[in-house]
Amino acid sequence: LDKPYIRTSVRATILHLKKFLAKKLSLPQPDDVDIMCRGEVLGREYSLEYISRTRWRKEEQLVLTYRPRVDFQTSIL
Numbered sequence: 001l002d003k004p005y006i007r008t009s010v011r012a013t014i015l016h017l018k019k020f021l022a023k024k025l026s027l028p029q030p031d032d033v034d035i036m037c038r039g040e041v042l043g044r045e046y047s048l049e050y051i052s053r054t055r056w057r058k059e060e061q062l063v064l065t066y067r068p069r070v071d072f073q074t075s076i077l
Contacts, residue, residue, distance in 0.1 A: 010049035014042045021066055035066050 001024055006017070018030035027033060034041045037055045042064075052062050 010047065010052065012048050014046050015044040018044060032069050033066050034069050035064055037064050
């Protein structure tokens with residue numbers, strides 16, 4: 001990414017961020033990226049305001065990280 005941060009509204013959801021990242025990183029699907037707060041993978045329906053109040057709980061700016069999606073379900077033949 002061009003910048004190490006994204007400035008957005010607290011009304012934005014994790015799905016909005018996933019779509020943005022998928023486009024910037026040339027990923028086929030928004031669900032190919034996980035967005036985390038303090039190491040916890042966040043649900044796509046969470047708003048940034050909800051995350052800030054329930055997961056972050058600091059006066060500092062909200063810091064989220066992302067990684068390629070990790071699929072823990074593997075098929076055993």
